[in-house]
Amino acid sequence: MLDIDDFKVINDTFGHVAGDKVIMFIANILRSTLRDGDKVFRYGGEEFVIILNRITPEVCLEVTNRILKLIRSNQLIYKGHPLSVTISIGATQYTNGDTPESIITRADKALYKSKINGKDQMNSEMATNGN
Secondary structure (H helix, E strand, O other): OEEEOOHHHHHHHHOHHHHHHHHHHHHHHHHHHOOOOOEEEEEOOOEEEEEOOOOOHHHHHHHHHHHHHHHHHOOEEEOOEEEOOOEEEEEOOOOOOOOHHHHHHHHHHHHHHHHHOOOOOEEEOOOOOOO
């Protein structure tokens, strides 16, 4: 699960059109970074859910670090104003018996850790007791 950091500040400062541009900016980076078999879904206002198929936790870390770096290092210009954008990521791994709700709950918990630990980072939350 990915959330755009300080998205409300962008909307409040530059307007909702700028916020839409930021969402498209993130979506384009994700589309160019992920494999064909991976899935990206917009979830809520400024969140995305990404499903990385058949990967190890180590590859997940590589992919999320690459996404964090690409978004951090690419600057969006809106009406002559540079917009610095960062994201926070919460990751988890599917476990037998998981439901969509249990996976989202774990990913959201990990995302919350990323937010409270300073944003612009990835944290993970693994299943306990089967899910």
